[in-house]
Amino acid sequence: MNIPYLLKRSTRARMMRLAVYPDARVVVTAPHFSGLGTIERFIVKHSDWISRHIARARGKAVIRVQRRKIAELKKRALALTSARCAHFATIYGLNYRKITIRAQKSRWGSCSRAGNLSFNYKIGVLPPHVADYIIVHELCHLAEMNHSKNFWDLVAKTVPEHKTTRAELRQVVVVYD
Numbered sequence: 144m145n146i147p148y149l150l151k152r153s154t155r156a157r158m159m160r161l162a163v164y165p166d167a168r169v170v171v172t173a174p175h176f177s178g179l180g181t182i183e184r185f186i187v188k189h190s191d192w193i194s195r196h197i198a199r200a201r202g203k204a205v206i207r208v209q210r211r212k213i214a215e216l217k218k219r220a221l222a223l224t225s226a227r228c229a230h231f232a233t234i235y236g237l238n239y240r241k242i243t244i245r246a247q248k249s250r251w252g253s254c255s256r257a258g259n260l261s262f263n264y265k266i267g268v269l270p271p272h273v274a275d276y277i278i279v280h281e282l283c284h285l286a287e288m289n290h291s292k293n294f295w296d297l298v299a300k301t302v303p304e305h306k307t308t309r310a311e312l313r314q315v316v317v318v319y320d
């Protein structure tokens with residue numbers, strides 16, 4: 144079995160470590176004293192685990208974000224969500240107060256009882272239909288503060304394919320360069 148991998152040498156590592164990144168890259172972190180033969184044997188020994196994790200990672204949609212561009216992404220997210228919220232709020236006849244862009248790890252958006260909306264700054268790197276789904280989802284919470292049938296019926300008025308879009312969103316993995 145020949146698995147391409149990235150070898151990282153570490154002065155701190157006392158044992159070899161194995162990781163499969165969300166973009167399916169295999170990374171081995173090894174102490175300086177480990178020879179290549181030992182590393183290769185380590186990989187072969189864990190090949191089943193590696194294959195499983197590569198397969199899992201490949202089912203994902205990996206989106207790359209450059210850390211130095213975060214400020215730019217925040218601006219882009221605000222411009223996008225402002226425009227799309229205004230568009231959908233008109234269709235629904237809903238009013239919101241303020242839009243805030245946040246640096247959240249796993250949440251894409253939220254809606255407060257006071258009528259404020261917040262969105263993850265990474266929303267601008269998502270495919271437009273996925274970003275629209277997130278925006279519509281939070282807007283509809285202005286009318287329905289729950290995930291009831293009424294809520295989903297409301298979402299479906301502008302995003303009828305919301306189920307598949309949600310599934311798509313769950314496959315999104317953001318990696319930082």
Ligand SMILES: [Zn+2]
Binds near residue numbers: 280284289290
């Ligand atoms: Zn919700």
